[in-house]
Amino acid sequence: MKFGAIIIGDEIISGKRIDQHFARIIALLGARGLRLSWAEYLGDERPRIAETLKRSFAAGDVVFSFGGIGNTPDDHTRQAAAEALGVDLVLHPDAEREIRARFGGEVNAVRLLLGTFPRGVDIVPNPFNRIAGFCVRDHYFLPGFPQMAHPMAEWALDTFYPHLFNRHPMVDKALLLTGPNAYESALLDLMERIVADYPALRLFSLPSVGENGQRRHLELGVEGEASMVDQAMEEIRQEVDRRNIAWSWRE
Secondary structure, rough: EEEEEEEEHHHHHOOOOOHHHHHHHHHHHHHHOOEEEEEEEEEOOOOHHHHHHHHHHHHHOEEEEEEEOOOOOOHHHHHHHHHHHHHEEEOOHHHHHHHHHHHHHHHHHOHHHHEEOOOOEEOOOOOOOOOOOOOOEEEEOOOOOHHHHHHHHHHHHHHOOOHHOOOOOEEEEEEEEEOOOOOHHHHHHHHHHHHHHHHOOEEOOOOOOOOOOOEEEEEEEEEEHHHHHHHHHHHHHHHHOOOOOEEEEEE
């Protein structure tokens, strides 16, 4: 299964707040031998959120959506999810129970809106303040606050996907190439050959340029299952030697 992230909020798109979700979901997945396949940033625009969710529901990926599930007029994720699923919004009994446990006699209709989700979903418990998120079809809709959302995402991974953890441990290795022939276009044929011969690996080529605009080095490597990585890197190393390109192993 592929994993994706949708990060929602005008405050992030405008730069008023710095996103903290992208790096964290990569770390949570990586600690379990998983990786993020894609991510999208969206503003608080209901039609665009709904269209994005229609696509991601159809793709069958596991998706973590951060932000926009509150009860203020600029929160649109709950409504967009309902539109994408073709259902209405209803007060979820488990979410209501959590809200009543949190607020006691201070519960009112406005606070109950926080538990109004698309019909047919399940809740994602919130250990921070008991205001639940919701999940449906391998999509997890979480608050925008990192201190709430990240434990909720971790709970979802550990509850529903432990069978996927560390099934195919991934490693990556790379050479740092330097000198006049250490540039991408000069090595394109080698890269294409490695990609063709090792389709299960991910090749990466990362040039580094100094402040003066001059090339510093080219990081060339592959990621994937350890034995295949070693084999592919040996081929790359031999070809780099044959072309008299200076290299060192990346630390």
